[in-house]
Amino acid sequence: MWAKGRRGCRASTQQGTMGKGRGQSYATALSLLLVLVLSSSAFFTPNTFLPVLCVFNFILVLHGLLLKGNIGVIGRVFMVQLIVTMGLYYLLHGQSQLIEGLIVVLRILLAFIPGWWLSVSTAPEKIGQVLTWVLPVKWAFVIGASIGLLPYMTREIREIYQVQCIRGAKITPKALRDPRNWQELMTCVVFPLLIQLLKLSRQMAIAAQLRFYGKKSKPTHWQE
Known part of the structure; x- marks a missing residue:
């Protein structure tokens, strides 16, 4: 009887968790x-x-x-x-x-x-889970990962910008009033950021491949 009650409690807990997960979705x-x-x-x-x-x-x-x-x-x-x-x-x-x-x-x-x-x-994983309702799994993964990268991109832009300003690049707000310095902004900030994002996307692709992501039509998702 005790084992039966324990199974029933576990089943109700799982149902509650699934219901909460659906509500979050x-x-x-x-x-x-x-x-x-x-x-x-x-x-x-x-x-x-x-x-x-x-x-x-x-x-x-x-x-x-x-x-x-x-x-x-x-x-x-x-x-x-x-x-x-x-x-x-x-x-x-x-x-x-x-x-x-x-x-x-x-x-x-x-x-x-x-x-x-x-x-x-x-959370990005929640967005990716919902996008699988209307998009292929790989597309949903890419969009969810891109949204998750926004904080990382913000930090990278700030760090690259600060380093280039220390090196003497003419990209300060005062210097950018002159349109002739906009090309230096592209060279010193935008291009290094694109290189960093390309490296990160390559690392994410390798990580997903090693985890066999995309092999199944209905992958599992991390639940908080």
């Missing part, structure tokens, strides 16, 4: 749908409805901060887009269309915030 699916809608709306919403979209994104930012997300990433993306976009608008159109340039910067930022929130609030 559904929540992840809703998060992905929300991110898709908000990011797409950032480019297709008329200017009159942009304030409403800003409110939704502000709520996402607050939630991300509660989860201890790094808001500095949003600030850096905003500054880079502001410098590059406004510089191009000024060179191409002068001062007459700077307001339109600011709206473009705002739209890019509104498209970026939902993805940032998703990377903060949802």
Whole structure:
């Protein structure tokens, strides 16, 4: 009787764990749908409805901060887009269309915030698990791994940028006001970052291959 009761308790525990896992998967699916809608709306919403979209994104930012997300990433993306976009608008159109340039910067930022929130609030393995519902396993793995790499990319960009500034590269915010220094930014920061990502992607591919990932149509997923 004791063994039977123990088996029954174990079965109920497993059912509870499976039910919790399904609930988390559904929540992840809703998060992905929300991110898709908000990011797409950032480019297709008329200017009159942009304030409403800003409110939704502000709520996402607050939630991300509660989860201890790094808001500095949003600030850096905003500054880079502001410098590059406004510089191009000024060179191409002068001062007459700077307001339109600011709206473009705002739209890019509104498209970026939902993805940032998703990377903060949802584990990459959960995203990969949900994506297997509609995508092949290997594609889902690549997308989930790419989202998981966002914090790593942020650290790499910061470290490469700091090292190049110490070496005397003309990539400081003041130096980048001159468009002639943008090529140095590509050479000193963007190209080394791409090399690091290529090396990391190769390592991840080897690790997945050694674990026979993709051999089965329905792979298992890590449960917290």
